[in-house]
Amino acid sequence: MIEAGALALxxxxxxxxxxxxxxxxxxxxxxxxxxxxVNAIVSLRDADALMAEAAAADAAPKAGWLHGIPLAVxxxxxxxxxxxxxxxxxxAGTIAGTDDxxxxxxxxxxxxxxxxxxxxxxxxxxxxxxxxxxxxRNPYDxxxxxxxxSGGAGVALACGMVSLxxxxxxxxxxxxxxxxxxxxxxxPSWGLVPSEPVGDSFLHQLATNGPMARTPRxxxxxLDTMAGPDPRQPHGVAxxxxxxxxxxxxxxxxxxxxxxxxxxxxxEPGVLDLCGTALEQMGDLGVRVGPLAAPFLRDALWEAWIxxxxxxxxxxxAPLHAxxxxxxxxxxxxxxxxxxxxxxxxxxxxxxxxxxSDWFKTAVALFDHYDVLALPSAQMWPFDVTLDFxxxxxxxxxxxxxxxxxxxxxxxxxxxxxxxxxxxxxGPHDLPMGLQLIGPRGSDARLLRLAExxxxxxxxxxxxxxxF
Numbered sequence: 476m477i478e479a480g481a482l483a484l485x486x487x488x489x490x491x492x493x494x495x496x497x498x499x500x501x502x503x504x505x506x507x508x509x510x511x512x513v514n515a516i517v518s519l520r521d522a523d524a525l526m527a528e529a530a531a532a533d534a535a536p537k538a539g540w541l542h543g544i545p546l547a548v549x550x551x552x553x554x555x556x557x558x559x560x561x562x563x564x565x566x567a568g569t570i571a572g573t574d575d576x577x578x579x580x581x582x583x584x585x586x587x588x589x590x591x592x593x594x595x596x597x598x599x600x601x602x603x604x605x606x607x608x609x610x611x612r613n614p615y616d617x618x619x620x621x622x623x624x625s626g627g628a629g630v631a632l633a634c635g636m637v638s639l640x641x642x643x644x645x646x647x648x649x650x651x652x653x654x655x656x657x658x659x660x661x662x663p664s665w666g667l668v669p670s671e672p673v674g675d676s677f678l679h680q681l682a683t684n685g686p687m688a689r690t691p692r693x694x695x696x697x698l699d700t701m702a703g704p705d706p707r708q709p710h711g712v713a714x715x716x717x718x719x720x721x722x723x724x725x726x727x728x729x730x731x732x733x734x735x736x737x738x739x740x741x742x743e744p745g746v747l748d749l750c751g752t753a754l755e756q757m758g759d760l761g762v763r764v765g766p767l768a769a770p771f772l773r774d775a776l777w778e779a780w781i782x783x784x785x786x787x788x789x790x791x792x793a794p795l796h797a798x799x800x801x802x803x804x805x806x807x808x809x810x811x812x813x814x815x816x817x818x819x820x821x822x823x824x825x826x827x828x829x830x831x832s833d834w835f836k837t838a839v840a841l842f843d844h845y846d847v848l849a850l851p852s853a854q855m856w857p858f859d860v861t862l863d864f865x866x867x868x869x870x871x872x873x874x875x876x877x878x879x880x881x882x883x884x885x886x887x888x889x890x891x892x893x894x895x896x897x898x899x900x901x902g903p904h905d906l907p908m909g910l911q912l913i914g915p916r917g918s919d920a921r922l923l924r925l926a927e928x929x930x931x932x933x934x935x936x937x938x939x940x941x942x943f
Contacts, residue, residue: 476501478940480693481638485540495543495587499529502545502589506636509943512617515630516547516637517608518558519590528587540696541639542585549628549642550591550608551598552684554578557588562596562605564804565795576669577641577684577701584700592627592640596806597792600864601651601853601880603627606806610860613655614941615906619857622652628687629656633941638689639697645682646784647852647883650895653687654852654909657897657935659694659926660687663702664916665890667714672707679787680710680890689936691926694894695721698919712917720920725928726761728921730754730912731845733885737769740882741868743855745901750851750910753898760928767848771837771885775830780884781875782819782827789816808863808876835889842915847925852895852909854882856902886913894922897935907939 476498477484487493503522510516525545532543548554551561553571560567574582582588596605603626604610611626613619614633621630625642629652632640642649644662653660668684686697695717704711732754735742754764789812795801796813805813841848858865864876873879886893891913898910914922 477505477638478635478689478937479638480688480690481541481544482692482696484544484638488543495529495532496526498543499525499545499587502636505634509634510636512943513612513614513621513630513634514609515593515611515621515627515634517550517591517593517627520557525587525589532585532587537585539584541581541700544586544639545589545637546581546586546639546641547590547592547628547631547637548578548588549625549640550594551624551643552578552641554588554591557591560607561598562594562607564606565801567607575671576705580700581641581697592625592631594624594627597809598624598643598645598648599788599808599812600624600876601647602862602864603652604863612860613857613906615657616857616904618860619904619906620655620860622655622853622857624648625660625687626652629653629658629660632656632658632687632689633936635940639693640687641684641697641701642687643682643684644887646877646887647880649685649687650852650883650893650909650911651880653895654897655857655907657907657939658687658689659691659897660895661685661694661698661923662886662893663698663919664712664892666710666712667919668698668701669705669708669711672705675790676708679790681783681787681887691894691923691930692718692721694926695923714917714919717920717923721923721927723924724760725757725925728762728846728925729844730757730762730764730847730849731767731841732764733767733769733848733850736773739769739773740854741871742851743869743902746851746854746856746908749901749908750849750898753910754849756932757929760932762925767845770841771834776834776884776888777881779827779830779834780888782823783831783888785812785816786819786824787816788812793817811876831888834885838889838891839915846914846921848913850882850885850911850913852883852911854879856904856906856908883911886911891916892919892922894926896926896929897933899935900939
């Protein structure tokens with residue numbers, strides 16, 4: 476039932492075939508059956524309370540398209556009445572008094588919040604492990620990572636515990652777990668989905684909230700619900716809804732395949748082959764695909780990225796670092812980011828932003844010739860779940876805890892929209908991999924139309940569900 480997706484559930488509920496209580500009962504049964512293995516959903520609410528809320532939804536007028544449909548919220552976002560631990564012992568058990576903006580919008584559309592989805596501590600790192608709830612495991616191999624930081628959301632979708640999910644993406648956190656769990660994840664154009672109007676609202680433009688789903692149609696519907704400017708924030712953007720534009724196919728779209736960025740990005744064997752095969756199959760949809768040489772220096776992008784990222788992380792977490800008692804409870808990678816950010820000068824940040832600006836101008840010129848740029852969603856297959864992060868890729872050592880996700884930086888650095896679509900299965904353990912489809916700012920609907928055409932041709936989530 477749940478595996479069909481949120482829009483399919485809505486259609487059946489509107490037709491009187493199923494009720495909110497039916498959906499909630501199926502949701503709780505599925506969680507009970509599989510969550511003990513994968514540890515995707517945390518802080519699950521009381522079952523009787525959830526069934527009562529579903530019964531109330533059945534008795535009430537429809538609030539919106541999500542009326543009576545269960546939602547588990549990423550444990551970095553606030554959902555009123557539920558704990559927001561952010562994977563940190565410092566905040567374990569802290570109950571949110573209000574909803575964050577995008578959660579309030581989903582709830583206003585009728586969603587029933589059932590619990591939270593697991594994430595790494597403070598969302599740092601693309602592996603969903605933390606000292607509060609432990610590790611989320613890949614549903615295709617429980618000894619492997621589920622990715623992150625929206626790893627719990629990706630696994631909950633893959634396993635049919637929920638039909639839609641929210642997430643957030645600074646460094647691939649909606650794309651990496653989507654790829655590794657055989658579902659869809661989208662980083663929207665920066666500013667389309669508002670963040671919280673807390674602290675600085677002008678300078679930090681790296682992270683964004685966004686949707687995850689089992690189908691591009693659900694992805695579009697969730698995005699449309701989350702999206703829209705918040706008057707308290709200066710950089711919000713408005714776009715026409717994506718779902719009405721999702722039909723029409725991909726005929727004539729031009730894709731530039733960036734591969735391993737001109738040989739400069741380490742890739743595990745099989746990743747490029749699998750993604751290249753997926754792009755060849757997209758040619759059957761009328762898409763024109765061609766190889767694209769590295770359009771910008773990889774080292775310059777990386778230096779700009781780690782400067783601006785550390786500056787952003789320090790801006791958010793420096794108050795914890797300033798308190799010795801709280802500092803002692805921060806993980807090593809958080810300490811590294813904060814201390815690196817605190818050591819930066821204003822001119823360090825300026826130089827990084829000049830590089831970012833140059834890359835943005837270069838990308839704009841690329842989109843005169845291509846509608847979409849394509850990259851793998853990760854540089855390696857899901858790694859050992861007991862690791863904090865992989866020390867190397869194909870024999871090349873990683874000099875930071877997040878360098879193995881460098882492939883997501885080109886879109887993140889300049890706020891481009893990117894949809895991760897399933898590319899198939901491969902590698903030594905026959906595990907999922909995803910493909911990033913990246914467009915210019917404001918091209919969210921066009922990317923979703925391409926993703927929908929791909930889904931209609933392949934339906935990887937339906938074709939290869941996890942086996943329990």
